[in-house]
Amino acid sequence: MKTGDRVKASPTITGADEWIEGTIIDIEKNPFKGIVISIKDSLNRIFFGSEKYFKPITHNVCLQ
Numbered sequence: 112m113k114t115g116d117r118v119k120a121s122p123t124i125t126g127a128d129e130w131i132e133g134t135i136i137d138i139e140k141n142p143f144k145g146i147v148i149s150i151k152d153s154l155n156r157i158f159f160g161s162e163k164y165f166k167p168i169t170h171n172v173c174l175q
Contacts, residue, residue: 112148114138117168120150124160132168133158 112118112135119130133150136157141147149159 112138112162112165112167118148118150118165119168120152120158120160121164121166124164125158130166131158 114135114137116135117132118135119132121130122128125131131152133152135148136151137149137159139147139149144161146162147159148162148165149157150165151157
């Protein structure tokens with residue numbers, strides 16, 4: 112994952128009922144927590160947490 116990628120954030124860190132989609136705005140290498148990712152969603156809310164709480168959004172594209 113890198114800055115600008117679209118990801119989903121776990122309800123564990125967002126407090127929402129479902130995974131929230133957003134764009135990565137920062138990636139920090141924290142010596143205590145490891146990789147910490149920050150995202151901004153479509154409502155301009157910012158969520159951050161350990162990379163284990165994020166998963167990339169993949170688009171299934173048929174090339175035939």
